Structures are given as C-alpha cells and as structure tokens.
Amino acid sequence: MWSYLVRRLFFVIFVAWGVTFATFFIAQVVPADPALAALGDNAREEQVQEFRHRYGLDKPKPVQYAIYMNRLLRGDLGQSLRTSRPVADDLKEFFPATIELSLAALLVSLLFGIPAGVLAALRQNRAPDLVVRLLALLGGATPVFFLAILLLELLHGKLGLLPGPGRLDPYLLTPPRVTGVMTLDTLIARDGKAFVDSLRHLLLPAFVLGAASLALLARMTRGAMLEVLSQDYVRTARSKGLSERGVVLRHAAKNAALPVLTVIGSLLGSLLSGAVLTETIFSWPGIGRYVTVSAASLDFPAVMGVTLLAGLVYALINLAVDLLYAAIDPRIRYG
Amino acid sequence: MGEVKVQEGWEGRASRPTLRSRTIRRFRRNASGIIGLALLILLVAMAVLSPVISGDPLAQDILNKLQSPSSQHFLGTDQLGRDVWARVVHGAAISLRIGFLVVLLSVVIGVIVGLTAGSLGRVWDNVLMRITDIFFAFPSLILAMAIAAALGRDLNNTILAVAAVTWPVYARLVRAQALALREREFVEAARALGTSTPRILWRHILPNTWTPVLVQASFDVGGAILTAAGLSFIGFGAQPPTPEWGAMVSETRDYIREAPWAASAPAIGIMLTVLAFNLLGDALRDVLDPRGRD
Numbered sequence: 001m002w003s004y005l006v007r008r009l010f011f012v013i014f015v016a017w018g019v020t021f022a023t024f025f026i027a028q029v030v031p032a033d034p035a036l037a038a039l040g041d042n043a044r045e046e047q048v049q050e051f052r053h054r055y056g057l058d059k060p061k062p063v064q065y066a067i068y069m070n071r072l073l074r075g076d077l078g079q080s081l082r083t084s085r086p087v088a089d090d091l092k093e094f095f096p097a098t099i100e101l102s103l104a105a106l107l108v109s110l111l112f113g114i115p116a117g118v119l120a121a122l123r124q125n126r127a128p129d130l131v132v133r134l135l136a137l138l139g140g141a142t143p144v145f146f147l148a149i150l151l152l153e154l155l156h157g158k159l160g161l162l163p164g165p166g167r168l169d170p171y172l173l174t175p176p177r178v179t180g181v182m183t184l185d186t187l188i189a190r191d192g193k194a195f196v197d198s199l200r201h202l203l204l205p206a207f208v209l210g211a212a213s214l215a216l217l218a219r220m221t222r223g224a225m226l227e228v229l230s231q232d233y234v235r236t237a238r239s240k241g242l243s244e245r246g247v248v249l250r251h252a253a254k255n256a257a258l259p260v261l262t263v264i265g266s267l268l269g270s271l272l273s274g275a276v277l278t279e280t281i282f283s284w285p286g287i288g289r290y291v292t293v294s295a296a297s298l299d300f301p302a303v304m305g306v307t308l309l310a311g312l313v314y315a316l317i318n319l320a321v322d323l324l325y326a327a328i329d330p331r332i333r334y335g
Numbered sequence: 336m337g338e339v340k341v342q343e344g345w346e347g348r349a350s351r352p353t354l355r356s357r358t359i360r361r362f363r364r365n366a367s368g369i370i371g372l373a374l375l376i377l378l379v380a381m382a383v384l385s386p387v388i389s390g391d392p393l394a395q396d397i398l399n400k401l402q403s404p405s406s407q408h409f410l411g412t413d414q415l416g417r418d419v420w421a422r423v424v425h426g427a428a429i430s431l432r433i434g435f436l437v438v439l440l441s442v443v444i445g446v447i448v449g450l451t452a453g454s455l456g457r458v459w460d461n462v463l464m465r466i467t468d469i470f471f472a473f474p475s476l477i478l479a480m481a482i483a484a485a486l487g488r489d490l491n492n493t494i495l496a497v498a499a500v501t502w503p504v505y506a507r508l509v510r511a512q513a514l515a516l517r518e519r520e521f522v523e524a525a526r527a528l529g530t531s532t533p534r535i536l537w538r539h540i541l542p543n544t545w546t547p548v549l550v551q552a553s554f555d556v557g558g559a560i561l562t563a564a565g566l567s568f569i570g571f572g573a574q575p576p577t578p579e580w581g582a583m584v585s586e587t588r589d590y591i592r593e594a595p596w597a598a599s600a601p602a603i604g605i606m607l608t609v610l611a612f613n614l615l616g617d618a619l620r621d622v623l624d625p626r627g628r629d
Contacts, residue, residue, distance in 0.1 A: 011468075014465065014468075015468060015469055015472045018465070018466070018468070018469030018472070019469055019472055019473060021469075022469060022470075022473070022478075023481060026481050026482055026485050027481075027485065137610060137613065137614070138606070138610070140609070140613055141557070141561075141605075141606045141607075141609035141610040141613060142602075142606055143561055143564055143565065143568075143581070143584070143602060143605050143606070144565065145564075145565060145568045145569075145581070145584060145585075146584055146598070146599075146602035146605070146606075149584070149588050149591060149598065150591075150599075150602075153591050153592065157592065269474070270474075270475075272474050274476070276474075276476045276477060276480070276565075276569070277476070277565050277568065277569065280569055291477055291480070292480065292569055295477075295480045295481050295483075295484040295571070296484060296570065296571075298484060298485075300481075303477070303481050306477060307473060307474070307477055307478070307481070310472075310473070310474040310477060311469075311472040311473065311474075314471075314472045314474070315472055
C-alpha cells in the first residue's frame with residue numbers, strides 16, 4: 001500500500017514536471033514576440049531590449065529553462081509578463097473562484113445527473129427514460145458558450161430571474177477576502193444578503209459548466225444501473241422478498257457506484273478545463289479567464305503556472321479516485 | 336449471440352451470413368445509428384453543395400442588417416447584413432473539415448505511438464506512455480489555447496492544437512489492444528512461421544485494433560468540432576469574417592435579442608453535427624463491441 005502510494009506520488013510530480021516542460025517547449029516555438037505583445041508594436045528598440053533583459057528572455061533557451069526550474073523548485077513560479085506580479089500571487093487570487101465554480105458545477109451535475117440516471121434505468125424504455133436520454137444527448141452536444149449566452153439572455157435579460165455576469169451585485173459591500181470563495185467569505189462576514197446574492201450569481205455559471213457533465217453522468221449512471229439490475233444477486237434480493245427500494249438502494253446503487261466514481265474524477269478535471277469558456281462569458285475571476293487573457297498576450301510564465309496547477313490537480317484527483325475505488329470495492333488491493 | 340442463431344434458423348438460411356453482412360444488418364436495426372448517419376449525410380451534402388445552395392457568406396449588405404428570416408434570406412441576416420444561411424452552410428464545410436482532419440491526425444499519431452509502445456518492449460512502452468500521461472494531464476482547452484496562441488491564430492493551427500489534445504486516447508487504445516493481441520494464438524503462429532515484426536504489426540495486430548478506434552473516432556469528430564468552436568469563440572481559432580460556427584456565435588452574441596437567429600443558427604449547426612457523430616458512435620459501439628451485444 002505505502003509503496004504504491006509513494007510510486008503514485010512520484011508520478012504526480014513527474015506529470016507536473018512534464019506539463020511545465022511541454023508548455024515551455026510550446027513557448028519556444030512562438031513566432032510572435034512576447035515583448036512586443038506586452039509593450040505594443042510601436043515599442044522602441046531600447047524598451048524591447050530592457051523588457052527582454054528584465055524577464056530573462058535574452059538568455060539562451062536552455063539557460064532560461066534552468067533558471068525557471070531552479071526557481072520552481074523553490075516554489076517560485078516566476079513573474080507574469082502581463083500583470084508584472086508573481087504568478088503564484090495571481091494564482092492565489094484567481095484559483096479560489098475556479099474551485100468554487102467547479103465544485104458548484106460538480107454538485108449540480110451530481111444532484112441532477114445521478115437521480116436522472118437511476119430513474120431512467122428503473123423506467124427503462126418508458127417516458128422518463130426517453131426524456132432523460134433525449135436531454136442527455138442534447139446536453140452532450142450543446143456548446144457551453146451557446147448555452148451560457150442563451151440562458152443569460154433568457155433568465156437574466158428577459159425574465160430577470162437571475163443576476164448577470166460577475167460574482168456579487170456591485171451595490172453590495174464585498175466582504176473581506178478570507179478564502180477567496182465568495183459564498184464562504186460572505187458567510188464569514190455574516191452578511192446574509194450578500195451570501196444569498198453570491199449564491200444567485202453562482203447558480204447560472206455552475207449549471208452551464210455542469211451541463212455537459214450532468215448529461216454524461218446521467219448516461220453513465222443509467223448504463224451502470226441497468227447492468228447491475230440484470231445481475232443474479234439483484235434477482236436473489238428480489239426473490240427473498242426485499243422491497244424494490246431496498247433492492248435499488250442496498251444492492252444495486254452500491255455496485256453501480258464504481259463506474260460512476262471513475263467518471264466523477266475525470267469530470268472534475270474537465271470542469272477545470274471547461275471553466276475557460278464559462279468564466280470568460282460570466283466574467284468570473286478564476287484561472288480560466290486568467291489563462292485565456294494570459295495566452296492571448298503570450299504571457300507564458302502565467303500559462304505555465306496555470307497548466308502546472310491544473311496538471312497537479314488532475315494527477316491528485318486521479319490518485320484520490322483510485323484510492324476511493326479500493327476503499328469501496330474490497331476486491332481491489334494496491335501493492 | 337443466441338438470439339442471432341435463433342433468427343437464422345427461423346429465416347431458414349442455407350448458409351451462415353458473413354460477419355460483415357450481419358454487422359450491417361445489426362446497424363440497420365439500430366435507430367440512433369440510422370438517424371446519426373442520415374444527419375451526417377445531410378450535413379456533408381450541405382457542406383459539399385454550399386457554393387450551389389447558398390450565396391456569398393462574406394457579402395455585406397449593411398442596409399439589410401439583422402433582417403428576420405424571409406424568402407430572400409432563409410435564416411435572416413446578421414449585424415453586417417450577411418446572409419446567415421450562406422454562412423451556416425459554408426461553416427458546415429469548415430467544421431466537418433476540422434473534425435475529420437483532427438481525428439485523422441490524432442489516429443495516425445496515436446497508432447504510431449500505441450503500436451510502438453505495445454510492441455517494442457518495456458523501455459519504449461514506459462517512455463511513450465509516460466509522455467502520453469502528460470498530455471492526458473493537460474487541461475485540453477488550455478493546451479490547445481497555448482498552442483494556438485504560440486503558432487498564430489488560424490484554422491490550420493486550430494487543427495494542430497486540437498489534435499495535440501486528442502491523440503493520447505488513441506495511443507492508449509492501440510497500445511492496450513497490441514499488448515492483448517500479442518499473446519493471442521494467431522500472432523504466435525505468425526511469429527512461429529518466421530513473420531517479421533513489422534509485418535506482424537501491420538498485417539495481424541493493426542487490423543484488429545480498428546473496432547475500438549473507429550468507435551472512439553466517431554465520438555471524437557464531434558468533440559473536436561466542439562473544442563475548435565470553443566477556441567474560435569474566445570478568439571483563438573478561426574478569425575472573423577471566416578464563417579466558422581464558433582466565431583459566428585461570438586460575432587453575433589451581442590445581437591441575440593434583436594436577431595436571435597444570427598447566433599442560434601450556427602449554434603444549432605454545431606449541436607446537430609455533434610449529435611450526429613455521438614449517435615453514430617453509440618450505434619457503432621453497440622454493433623461492433625462484442626461486450627455490448629445481448
């Protein structure tokens with residue numbers, strides 16, 4: 001068990017290194033000039049030289065890489081070419097908003113996706129099943145950005161039911177930053193009104209971001225339940241007179257949880273990636289929007305910081321899923 | 336399988352139908368597959384015939400901007416008075432080209448990496464699969480964005496960028512198949528007869544990996560179209576005035592209230608295309624994957 005864990009943690013570090021190396025490599029093939037991107041095309045030659053010197057862009061590539069890695073090992077992610085702040089500070093500022101949004105999206109997809117899948121499986125080929133399958137098909141095919149625009153126009157623009165982009169009504173007092181998660185910070189500040197408002201702001205982007213995952217989860221849950229419901233032990237449970245409720249909850253759901261769990265792990269990863277589009281449309285100050293603006297201005301230290309963070313999160317989530325897998329299924333042992 | 340035999344007896348066939356004809360028959364009975372295929376044929380026809388069935392997608396007519404659908408402009412006009420139908424139809428050609436080229440490129444890379452890893456021994460296997468792991472760990476849209484930003488924002492670079500995040504799936508698939516097939520009797524027999532390794536790979540292993548690759552590819556064409564549209568939407572892919580669907584939604588989103596057709600038409604184009612490939616993928620999996628058969 002321990003040797004397995006150590007091996008896996010090594011792997012996490014390896015993936016993190018690989019991701020930064022790949023991004024560094026991509027940054028080297030840039031035909032465009034980051035200095036010109038930051039200073040504008042009309043920058044004077046001395047300015048450009050000064051900029052390159054300040055950020056070490058005038059040194060040979062291997063030296064640049066050595067400097068970057070050396071700093072990285074000491075926990076320094078370098079300086080953003082665009083914000084001129086340490087990348088680590090930028091990430092600290094923007095990551096909590098992304099965590100908040102991704103977790104909320106995951107919650108939405110779990111809350112609706114799993115019951116929908118179970119319902120569809122229990123009513124196979126009848127109306128509920130057909131509705132769930134149709135919605136799941138559409139949900140998997142709808143571009144996130146269009147869903148966002150459509151719902152914003154409908155629920156915010158036309159009906160005025162939900163607030164527009166942003167995290168908090170500008171007329172409300174922003175609570176002091178403690179966690180960076182707005183819904184938590186408003187609670188800590190004991191500001192009930194702001195808390196409700198931040199929740200209302202979170203609802204739409206969370207649903208938009210979670211929609212595709214919701215669809216996938218409903219399909220997976222349905223498939224897993226159908227598979228389990230046809231097993232002998234379910235028939236046994238039924239024949240010994242167990243109530244349908246008992247069969248579904250005690251016997252079927254537990255066994256159907258395994259394949260669903262694997263999906264949830266990969267969903268969290270894809271939520272982080274999907275956050276790029278959702279955050280851009282909803283002006284959500286997370287790392288998705290940060291990395292979009294950074295990439296547009298060829299700010300590769302910032303892009304590397306975000307990919308490193310995302311790669312680490314991905315590898316750690318995978319590890320957690322594998323461990324959970326073993327915890328749920330006694331047949332699985334890691335050695 | 337039992338079901339098939341019963342049916343054969345019932346039909347009173349003298350000879351066993353070939354595997355292929357049985358597969359085709361099973362596909363024809365799969366409703367989602369037929370719908371997906373029909374949709375796809377329609378979309379391809381639209382793309383191929385775009386110059387014939389529509390006008391110039393770039394021609395502006397400011398006096399007639401944001402017109403609602405009419406007999407003259409089947410899907411109305413956008414904020415520059417361009418014909419939305421013409422743009423959507425031309426967009427079909429662009430998106431399908433992106434989808435197919437991304438998957439083609441990804442399959443080629445994935446097959447080369449997967450076969451090499453699955454057949455050249457542990458060292459190669461380890462090196463190549465760890466590289467694949469790294470690409471898996473990348474948040475796909477962020478990697479694609481970085482590549483697109485680095486290479487310059489145009490359609491061909493979009494294809495490269497999306498392929499860069501799509502190929503690892505195929506590498507894993509093909510490797511897993513190659514490892515499993517390597518131990519099978521027919522490969523051992525070929526080896527015992529003195530067949531060279533490249534020939535075994537080419538003639539015996541590769542043909543047997545196509546089923547899972549084809550199913551995955553069908554889903555990925557839709558996925559690639561979605562990713563590329565997303566990239567264009569945030570400005571990293573096709574640039575205006577190119578009638579790429581994602582770019583079109585981005586260009587017209589501010590007019591969604593006055594002219595909802597201008598943003599909805601390309602979005603529905605994306606939806607239908609992705610839907611077609613997902614339905615097709617579902618059907619191919621049901622028909623081809625032996626574990627999925629009842």
